[in-house]
Amino acid sequence: MREPEGGGLMNLLKKADGYLDKFFKVLYYLAGYLLMILLIVCAANVVTRTAGHPLAWADELQRFVMIWMTFLAAPVLIVRKEHLVVDLVATFVHNEKARRIMYLTGNVILLVFVIYFTGPCIELVTKNLIAKSAAMRIPMGYVYLCMPIGMILCAVGQLKNILGEFWQMKEQETGGTAEEEGRN
Incomplete structure (x- = not known):
């Protein structure tokens, strides 16, 4: 049985897609754990403040955990297509072809945006390796x-x-999946 043209690449992409799904699921749970840590530290801070002995580092830790949680959860939302703009497009655009074009355009714009801002983010990290946080001194x-x-x-x-x-x-154009094409 001969493999269809591009079938090897498609199989490789599907395998990579499966690994990426697992990776983003781990990120999802990591963001959830960070939220749990945030809530625990916040509750502990409230209790200790009420008792008159506030935790000096708690506010700073909450801020840092929130920042990390946000930047780790954003890719998960992107992959799961749960950002607000995705919901708006799905709600207001009823033509399937127009919806796909809008999704694709939005994805490309966001891809360019995140690639463009990665460099300045790396610069920010390197410039601030010497500066220490006020309470935790990290x-x-x-x-x-x-x-x-x-x-x-x-x-x-x-x-x-x-x-x-x-x-x-591609599946819509061919009327089936690439797996079905490989069997024919």
């Missing part, structure tokens, strides 16, 4: 490290979505 570069990591992960998520859109368009 290098601020470690706090800002979430920005380039988040941007790179967003770019990976965008590429995944763009390739997924092209894959779906």
